[in-house]
Amino acid sequence: MSHTSFFDEIQEMNLAYLLLAQRLLGEDREAGMFRLKVDADMADLLLSLNARQLTQLARSNQLLCRFGPVSAERLRQVTHNPRDQGLTGLHASLLLADASFETLTERGSK
Numbered sequence: 676m677s678h679t680s681f682f683d684e685i686q687e688m689n690l691a692y693l694l695l696a697q698r699l700l701g702e703d704r705e706a707g708m709f710r711l712k713v714d715a716d717m718a719d720l721l722l723s724l725n726a727r728q729l730t731q732l733a734r735s736n737q738l739l740c741r742f743g744p745v746s747a748e749r750l751r752q753v754t755h756n757p758r759d760q761g762l763t764g765l766h767a768s769l770l771l772a773d774a775s776f777e778t779l780t781e782r783g784s785k
Contacts, residue, residue, distance in 0.1 A: 682736050690733035692740040696721050697729075 699707035700718050708718050724732070732739070 686737060689735060689739045690729065692717050693724070693729045693733055694719070696723070734759055 696707070696711055696713075699710055700722050704718060708715065711718075713721070738763075
């Protein structure tokens with residue numbers, strides 16, 4: 676795969692992520708902030724971007740979405756759960772929410 680193809684895919688992913696972020700925040704700000712792991716200032720900024728600005732930001736050759744402050748061990752717990760009984764989504768939500776809460780409380784105590 677060529678670098679041009681990678682860059683095109685990154686740009687498509689960035690635009691999809693930004694549009695999804697705006698939609699999540701627009702429908703339910705608090706839940707969107709929680710799911711995206713962003714603070715109020717970032718939520719305001721994302722909601723304020725117009726189509727031209729979204730496109731401009733998406734054209735970066737760096738991925739805008741990334742794994743949050745989740746350890747590799749937490750992801751292993753989600754993906755290698757030997758007791759999976761149809762609760763994988765719930766288990767993942769709990770583990771990842773716990774990581775978000777820890778990060779927020781660390782920020783608040785500083």
